Amino acid sequence: MEAYxxxxxxxxxxxxxxxxxxxxxxxxxxxxxxxxxxxxxxAMITGLGFLLDMPVTIIAQERGKNTKSRVKRNFGSSHxxxxxxxxxxxxxxxxxxxxxxxxxxxxxxxxxxxAEERGQGHAIAQNLMEMMALKVPIVSIIIGEGGSGGALALxxxxxxxxxxxxxxxxISPEGCxxxxxxxxxxxxxxxNCLKLTAQDLLELEVVDKIISENHRDFxxxxxxxxxxxxxxxxxxxxxxxxxxxxxxxERFRKFGAIEEKELID
Amino acid sequence: xxxxxxFKKPKNELETSSRFxxxxxxxxxxxxxxxxxxxxxxxxxxxLEKNYHICSKCGYHFRINARxxxxxxxxxxxxxxxxQNLTSVNRLDFPGYTEKLEQATLFSHEKEGVITGxxxxxxxxxxxxxxxxxxxxxxxxxxxGEKITQLFEYATKHHLPVLGFTVSGGARMQEGMLALMQMAxxxxxxxxxxxxxxxxxxxxxxxxxxxxxxxFAMEADIILSEPEALIAFAGPRVIEQTLRQRLPKGxxxxxxxxxxxxxxxxxxxxxxxxxLSNLLTLHLAPKGGxxxxxx
Numbered sequence: 268m269e270a271y272x273x274x275x276x277x278x279x280x281x282x283x284x285x286x287x288x289x290x291x292x293x294x295x296x297x298x299x300x301x302x303x304x305x306x307x308x309x310a311m312i313t314g315l316g317f318l319l320d321m322p323v324t325i326i327a328q329e330r331g332k333n334t335k336s337r338v339k340r341n342f343g344s345s346h347x348x349x350x351x352x353x354x355x356x357x358x359x360x361x362x363x364x365x366x367x368x369x370x371x372x373x374x375x376x377x378x379x380x381x382a383e384e385r386g387q388g389h390a391i392a393q394n395l396m397e398m399m400a401l402k403v404p405i406v407s408i409i410i411g412e413g414g415s416g417g418a419l420a421l422x423x424x425x426x427x428x429x430x431x432x433x434x435x436x437x438i439s440p441e442g443c444x445x446x447x448x449x450x451x452x453x454x455x456x457x458x459n460c461l462k463l464t465a466q467d468l469l470e471l472e473v474v475d476k477i478i479s480e481n482h483r484d485f486x487x488x489x490x491x492x493x494x495x496x497x498x499x500x501x502x503x504x505x506x507x508x509x510x511x512x513x514x515x516x517e518r519f520r521k522f523g524a525i526e527e528k529e530l531i532d
Numbered sequence: 533x534x535x536x537x538x539f540k541k542p543k544n545e546l547e548t549s550s551r552f553x554x555x556x557x558x559x560x561x562x563x564x565x566x567x568x569x570x571x572x573x574x575x576x577x578x579x580l581e582k583n584y585h586i587c588s589k590c591g592y593h594f595r596i597n598a599r600x601x602x603x604x605x606x607x608x609x610x611x612x613x614x615x616q617n618l619t620s621v622n623r624l625d626f627p628g629y630t631e632k633l634e635q636a637t638l639f640s641h642e643k644e645g646v647i648t649g650x651x652x653x654x655x656x657x658x659x660x661x662x663x664x665x666x667x668x669x670x671x672x673x674x675x676x677g678e679k680i681t682q683l684f685e686y687a688t689k690h691h692l693p694v695l696g697f698t699v700s701g702g703a704r705m706q707e708g709m710l711a712l713m714q715m716a717x718x719x720x721x722x723x724x725x726x727x728x729x730x731x732x733x734x735x736x737x738x739x740x741x742x743x744x745x746x747x748f749a750m751e752a753d754i755i756l757s758e759p760e761a762l763i764a765f766a767g768p769r770v771i772e773q774t775l776r777q778r779l780p781k782g783x784x785x786x787x788x789x790x791x792x793x794x795x796x797x798x799x800x801x802x803x804x805x806x807x808l809s810n811l812l813t814l815h816l817a818p819k820g821g822x823x824x825x826x827x
Contacts (some may be wrong), residue, residue, distance in 0.1 A: 383765060391747075392746050
């Protein structure tokens with residue numbers, strides 16, 4: 268399938284959002300709010316719940332389902348307080364030895380005056396750094412759009428999974444077309460070039476698993492995710508802490524197709 | 533019709549250069565003098581070089597390349613470069629990227645957007661990286677990420693402090709997700725270096741934006757910056773387009789970030805070496821109070 272079709276599918280308004288996944292994957296879910304510094308970000312939902320019989324920390328980006336909730340959720344674009352809230356919950360997960368599930372669905376971290384004032388870059392950077400050393404298993408699932416740094420701030424995980432029609436990209440195809448070719452009509456070509464589909468990213472080893480959407484039968488998707496998450500956490504929970512973080516470090520350390528050129532004088 | 537003739541694009545290079553010369557100053561050759569973009573004051577290049585490329589009238593910091601910056605910082609003859617021959621591969625077959633890399637190499641006389649190595653600063657051994665703005669705007673691709681991560685790994689192994697000068701347009705989009713992954717990779721390197729009790733000082737220079745701001749630039753123990761440098765996650769143009777409103781003056785300049793508490797100190801370029809050696813001394817000199825001697 269053409270890359271741009273996937274982009275359209277990933278952004279489709281009727282697609283299940285973070286809240287649907289929370290509802291269908293976990294029981295006893297209780298939402299916990301606030302970053303203890305500035306405020307609470309409705310674009311980022313954090314809380315606790317049971318994955319079958321296993322207590323887990325859940326961090327999910329939520330874009331909203333109708334106009335009203337989309338405005339409330341800021342269309343899924345977090346402010347720095349969202350990322351700080353997520354980090355706070357992850358640290359608690361580490362303290363109480365709970366695995367972490369991150370559900371990624373955002374067009375990107377919010378860019379606006381308030382977000383810059385409160386250190387969007389700093390908040391994301393802290394998450395990348397701290398997640399790398401968390402001593403509990405982390406799985407990140409990209410369910411719709413994975414937009415650049417705003418998605419990666421929840422994406423430093425032991426395993427990163429992607430739904431069949433999700434996308435994960437360094438820049439939106441629109442942004443790429445307008446910056447590189449100064450021509451927003453070239454969005455489709457940009458989508459192809461950026462290699463942002465699940466299949467492309469599996470080949471590049473950016474993601475570890477593609478979750479089939481079974482012709483949009485999401486009941487089956489939830490079931491498959493539940494089983495896979497449980498199995499993965501069970502397997503990783505018994506690893507020594509050093510090995511767990513070492514494996515995570517190596518997972519990201521490997522990216523770099525580099526050749527050494529001889530000096531030509 | 534008339535307008536089209538007046539505002540047409542020049543057809544050949546000669547036409548452009550003649551226009552260009554008329555617009556600046558015809559009497560003074562560009563090689564000898566530079567005019568300050570901020571106050572329009574003309575200074576001789578030789579004077580500028582002596583004054584750390586700072587405008588003597590208004591204090592504007594001209595952009596300089598990585599080698600010039602390195603020369604201002606390390607003790608003479610002490611720099612040993614690491615990984616100087618690493619070059620990027622167009623793994624995504626992104627159209628035009630291979631040519632762009634070649635052009636950038638020719639233009640900047642560097643092989644990639646960052647120079648890394650070890651040097652001495654006021655006698656202290658330091659791992660240093662300096663990003664190069666003239667190589668694709670210091671954008672972070674796989675090689676930049678690799679060189680910086682290797683530097684942090686080297687510093688961790690040898691218990692050395694890291695000093696980094698950042699200048700970057702963000703992640704290099706021609707490398708797609710592989711560029712984004714460098715943010716995580718470098719952050720991992722910084723984290724391990726930090727957890728082992730080592731010092732990391734970053735100096736943010738104009739402009740530091742995007743994926744670099746959201747990774748190793750903002751992860752330092754001590755964050756310094758040059759005056760008036762643009763430091764942002766999303767650049768001002770992106771924000772203006774998204775919000776469709778003009779941004780306040782001085783927004784996202786280092787003074788603004790300083791006020792918001794994201795920068796330890798704003799240090800003019802002529803005081804870099806002095807400030808850095810003071811910080812290094814405070815961290816690395818033999819510690820008082822730990823030995824058993826009497827006062």
